[in-house]
Amino acid sequence: QKEVEQDPGPLSVPEGAIVSLNCTYSNSAFQYFMWYRQYSRKGPELLMYTYSSGNKEDGRFTAQVDKSSKYISLFIRDSQPSDSATYLCAMSGRTNSGYALNFGKGTSLLVTP
Amino acid sequence: NAGVTQTPKFQVLKTGQSMTLQCAQDMNHNSMYWYRQDPGMGLRLIYYSASEGTTDKGEVPNGYNVSRLNKREFSLRLESAAPSQTSVYFCASSAQAQPQHFGDGTRLSIL
8 A cells, every 4th residue: 555645536627616635644654744736747846835734725725634534635716727737745754765755646637717 | 046957858768778867956955856757656756865975765766876966966877778767757855854846857768
């Protein structure tokens, strides 16, 4: 079993919809949780960063971490066509690979006008 | 405002050829990483360097070597390329326990 599980989609929503993206994980050592956005033929770009449990909001984006359930979420409000991309969850903690990131496989999102 | 710079952006090799992928960062980060990204597999860690002068294996190190040349530069070498190494390679850097910043990747095809 991979340490981080993420539904690859694809997920297609109409413009203006609320999008919910999720990941589950198995390693209790993870303390740092991130969401990256990756456009086609580009590198991952950091979207949200959360330490330990709780919520964090940045504009239209909200990240939630529930360490008791080993579950993280990213919500996108008022989705736009420019949000169409692959969203990668990532997490790290003090493990055998230092603070190297463990990634989900990514969810492909398409927002249609 | 360069961030993480990877060269080359594209490369085609024949089986058995060698090649070095270059990565440089200008953010004064201590840690640097090499990943490969394959369809359906996500990003997998090849090697990392927690600080200048140290390197360690990640999840998929076989067939690769790395050199942390100085604080800014971290190179990845394929000594004898194989078709299974066809992939997109990403370099990243970070301060310790902070989010990683990625380059735009090197697309490598091995025939």
